[in-house]
Amino acid sequence: MGHLAGVDGFMYPNEIELQWSILIVLYPFITGLVAGAFILASLERVFKVAVLKPTYRLSLLTALAFLLVAPLPLQLHLGHPERSLEMYLTPHRSSAMAMFGFVYLWYLMVVLLVEIWLDYRADIVQLAQTSRGPMRLLYRIMTLGSMNVGPASRSLDDRVGWLVTLIGIPSAFLLHGYVGFIFGSVKANAWWSTPLMPIVFVFSAMVSGIAAVVLVYYAYSWFQRRPIDMACVDAIARFLFYVFVVDFSLEMLDLVHRMYEADESFRTLDFMVKTRLFVPQIVLQITLGTVVPLLMLGATQVVRFREAVRRRLYMISCCLTLIGIFAMRWNVVIGGQLFSKSYLGYTTYKLEFATREGLVPAVALMVLPLIILAVLLKLLPPWRQQEPVDAVTQ
Amino acid sequence: MSMTRREMITRTGKFIILTAAAAEGLQQLTGSAQGQPLKYDAAKHWWAMTLDVEKCIGCGNCVRACAAENDVPRGYFRTWIERYHVIGNDIEHPTVESPDGGIHGFPPAAGDDGKWFFVPKLCNHCAHSPCVQVCPVGATFESPDGVVLVDEKYCLGCRYCVQACPYGCRYIHPKKKTVDKCTLCYHRITRGLTTACCEACPTGARKLADLKDPNDPVHEFLRNNVVQVLKPQMATGSKAYYAGLDGSVR
Numbered sequence: 001m002g003h004l005a006g007v008d009g010f011m012y013p014n015e016i017e018l019q020w021s022i023l024i025v026l027y028p029f030i031t032g033l034v035a036g037a038f039i040l041a042s043l044e045r046v047f048k049v050a051v052l053k054p055t056y057r058l059s060l061l062t063a064l065a066f067l068l069v070a071p072l073p074l075q076l077h078l079g080h081p082e083r084s085l086e087m088y089l090t091p092h093r094s095s096a097m098a099m100f101g102f103v104y105l106w107y108l109m110v111v112l113l114v115e116i117w118l119d120y121r122a123d124i125v126q127l128a129q130t131s132r133g134p135m136r137l138l139y140r141i142m143t144l145g146s147m148n149v150g151p152a153s154r155s156l157d158d159r160v161g162w163l164v165t166l167i168g169i170p171s172a173f174l175l176h177g178y179v180g181f182i183f184g185s186v187k188a189n190a191w192w193s194t195p196l197m198p199i200v201f202v203f204s205a206m207v208s209g210i211a212a213v214v215l216v217y218y219a220y221s222w223f224q225r226r227p228i229d230m231a232c233v234d235a236i237a238r239f240l241f242y243v244f245v246v247d248f249s250l251e252m253l254d255l256v257h258r259m260y261e262a263d264e265s266f267r268t269l270d271f272m273v274k275t276r277l278f279v280p281q282i283v284l285q286i287t288l289g290t291v292v293p294l295l296m297l298g299a300t301q302v303v304r305f306r307e308a309v310r311r312r313l314y315m316i317s318c319c320l321t322l323i324g325i326f327a328m329r330w331n332v333v334i335g336g337q338l339f340s341k342s343y344l345g346y347t348t349y350k351l352e353f354a355t356r357e358g359l360v361p362a363v364a365l366m367v368l369p370l371i372i373l374a375v376l377l378k379l380l381p382p383w384r385q386q387e388p389v390d391a392v393t394q
Numbered sequence: 395m396s397m398t399r400r401e402m403i404t405r406t407g408k409f410i411i412l413t414a415a416a417a418e419g420l421q422q423l424t425g426s427a428q429g430q431p432l433k434y435d436a437a438k439h440w441w442a443m444t445l446d447v448e449k450c451i452g453c454g455n456c457v458r459a460c461a462a463e464n465d466v467p468r469g470y471f472r473t474w475i476e477r478y479h480v481i482g483n484d485i486e487h488p489t490v491e492s493p494d495g496g497i498h499g500f501p502p503a504a505g506d507d508g509k510w511f512f513v514p515k516l517c518n519h520c521a522h523s524p525c526v527q528v529c530p531v532g533a534t535f536e537s538p539d540g541v542v543l544v545d546e547k548y549c550l551g552c553r554y555c556v557q558a559c560p561y562g563c564r565y566i567h568p569k570k571k572t573v574d575k576c577t578l579c580y581h582r583i584t585r586g587l588t589t590a591c592c593e594a595c596p597t598g599a600r601k602l603a604d605l606k607d608p609n610d611p612v613h614e615f616l617r618n619n620v621v622q623v624l625k626p627q628m629a630t631g632s633k634a635y636y637a638g639l640d641g642s643v644r
Contacts (some may be wrong), residue, residue: 010490012515012562013471019553019566079551079571083531086550092532097554100530187628188524188560264486341562342644344490 009345018337018349021357022330023073026365028179028201029329030070035176035202036209037063038112038168040236045165051235057382058220059213060116065373067108073365074100077357096182107175111168117142118161120380122149138379176205183332190265190343191336196254203247208325210240211318218315220377230307234300237314241297244321248290251328268343276346277335280327289324293317434584439539440605441578442633443592444615445514447640449599452477452512454499459594461497463579470565471495472576473516473591478642481508485642513636513643514600516591517542517563517576518624521631525555525564534573540605540633541580546572560628578602603635 007016041059044052075081091098117124125147128139146153177198183189184197214236221228258266273281296317300310334349352358397405452475460466460473475496479489493500496512503510519542520526526534526542533548534555549572556564556573567574579589587593588602603612612635615621619637625644626632636643 010476010492013474013492013495014556014565015562017565019556074552077552079553079566080549083548083550086531086548090531092529094527095530095532095554097528097552098530182554186524186528186558188558337557341560342490344488344644 006348006350007345009340010342011340011345011347012342015340016347018334018347020333020337021077021349022334022351022359022362023077023357023365025326025329025333026073026362027070028176028183028333029208029326030066030073030365030369031176031179032201032205032208032325032329033212034063034067034070034107034209035172035205036207036211037066037213038172038209039206040210040213040239042165042169042172043239045162046169049235051231054229054232054383055213055217055236057119057380058217058377059209060112060119061376061380061382062213062216062373063209064112064116065369065376067104067112068372069365069369071104072368073362076361076365096178096185099178100182103175103178107168107171111164111171115161115164115168116380117144118157118164121146121157122154123380123384125149172205173202177202183336188341189336190263191269191339192332194254196250197332200247200250200254203243203250204325204328206243207240207247208322210236210243211321211325214240214314214318215322216373220382224383226383228311230310233314234310237297237300237310237317240318240321241294241301244290244294244297248294251290265343268339272335272339272346276338276348277331281331281335284327285324285331289320289327293320293324296320436537436539436584438606441519441540441583442603442605442612442635443516443519443578443589444601444603444612445634445636446599446619447511447513447636447638449597450475450512450514451597451599452496452500453596454496455594455596456514456591456600457495457497459590460576463582463590464577466574467568470567470574471497472563472574473514475500476513476515476643477503477510478513478640479503479508479510480640480642485640488642488644490644509640511640513639514591515561515563515624516634517578518561518630518632518634519576519578521633522629524558524560524628524630528554528558530554537580541578541583542575543577543580544573544575546570546574549573560625560630605633 004016037059040052041056041063043049044056044059075084078084087098087101091101121143124139124142126149128136128143128147131139180198180201183192183201184194186192214233217233218228258269293316296313299305300313305313337347338349339346354360454475456473457471457475460471461468464472466472473495474492476490476492477496477500491500500512519540521536521540523534523536523542526536529535529549530552531548531550533545533550534542535545536542546567551566551571551573553566553573556566564573564575566572579587579591582589583602592600592602601611601615603615604610605612615637616635621635621637622639623632623635624639
């Protein structure tokens with residue numbers, strides 16, 4: 001089969017065409033950002049890490065913006081998107097994929113929207129009273145008729161919100177661990193099939209979500225002409241560093257395990273990583289996207305840099321981290337389809353440009369959550385001066 | 395009773411037409427003598443296939459017959475043939491080729507070193523199919539007689555089953571945008587016929603087998619041969635039974 005363009009060695013004849021495109025790379029990348037951003041928010045809420053307060057609402061809104069977009073790449077990818085509702089109506093219980101709709105709805109409707117609404121309710125009521133015109137109507141609708149912001153009512157919001165966040169943490173783990181399971185449970189694919197996959201996905205999700213929130217915080221502060229709260233960013237960077245160490249250790253454990261075990265797939269996968277995946281795996285994911293940001297974040301933990309230096313180091317390491325995690329998703333999804341299940345050959349992924357599963361819709365799908373986030377931030381300003389619940393209830 | 399010649403011809407014509415119509419109607423109801431199911435009972439069958447590697451000559455008849463019978467789109471394969479070349483004891487690194495799935499047969503083997511042999515492939519109609527397991531809506535299912543089928547009116551085209559099949563037997567139909575695969579010629583075998591590929595095989599290398607039929611030659615085949623399935627480590631309950639399968643085959 002060597003005469004076929006892009007194919008080296010032997011592929012089963014039906015394997016030459018890749019099944020899952022860049023859109024399926026976006027799916028775990030986006031859900032990872034959601035889960036990570038939410039977990040960061042829950043640190044402030046559940047574990048009372050007060051220093052993270054400036055990013056609490058930003059994290060929630062970032063999670064919501066990306067969660068709203070998460071199903072779109074899947075929908076765009078389906079051969080028959082008009083039938084996707086069947087996954088809700090007649091789910092096949094033995095299928096890992098069939099649960100996506102339910103996990104998604106649980107996370108969106110039960111966790112994220114409820115928590116955001118409870119946290120913002122007092123603000124929404126106030127905005128409904130002070131706004132004019134259509135915005136007033138919109139805010140009134142968003143109150144869902146609950147205009148009582150008395151101490152008892154706000155105290156109840158706070159307690160229920162805390163409970164929802166508590167439920168939300170395992171839900172965030174479930175959301176992304178589940179996405180990892182979709183890949184990790186495919187026994188036919190040696191690159192995917194590992195019980196470590198869901199755990200690696202959860203930790204890499206936390207890493208990417210935290211990095212994304214830092215960048216959103218930087219950007220929003222810049223737009224608002226507000227100084228960066230360095231105590232907050234220092235705390236996030238420390239947390240990011242620790243989570244990143246765990247994530248990297250898990251990924252290296254997987255690698256070392258594969259190398260030491262060296263089963264029938266190893267030679268094929270090893271060759272693939274050293275050739276077709278060299279740039280995305282070795283250069284982008286491991287070196288630029290993991291080792292470099294880890295060293296930078298590690299340095300900030302042991303050396304007392306000036307504030308301006310730290311700020312830049314955090315920004316660069318967060319950008320690199322996002323590139324690295326995107327590369328990781330790419331390497332999982334695309335890498336898992338580049339080699340034959342016969343372990344005798346390799347194919348090539350040709351990224352199309354302006355087709356349904358090409359680069360243009362992929363970029364659009366990455367820009368869309370940022371637009372949604374901008375609208376959400378306009379609608380629900382995260383840093384409004386609202387009297388804290390404690391003060392109200394005392 | 396007197397009858398004019400015109401009346402007699404008219405009545406005879408009507409009799410012939412009505413008799414023919416009645417016969418056709420009866421045939422539709424009960425099934426014809428050949429190729430029609432006489433109340434096909436799925437519970438009485440458990441379909442499989444036997445493949446004898448030593449008998450396969452790589453002629454490609456099976457691939458062509460399958461493509462013609464099932465309107466398989468060009469470049470995709472419900473069945474295909476692989477040619478293996480193994481030198482010495484290097485069974486971990488065979489050279490394998492399957493130009494156009496072997497639909498046009500194979501060019502002469504280059505060199506006479508090592509061993510050369512053909513391996514016909516198709517859906518293994520696994521009893522514990524990973525493809526059936528992963529389908530999010532149950533569009534891929536196992537029939538009561540042991541054939542893995544796809545409901546193309548229900549399939550989302552998510553491609554998870556293509557990823558889950560260890561044997562590379564599935565593809566997305568380029569026009570229908572749903573998954574497509576070997577049906578074991580279900581439309582034929584439920585009418586008492588064999589599959590198109592088995593019918594076209596000149597050497598009897600592949601044979602449809604009914605494991606529930608005590609008189610099926612499959613039982614003798616399984617008894618008299620060293621039989622193997624592809625990738626037994628996958629534990630899929632494969633029902634494509636190979637005789638003479640080399641350890642190098644993937």
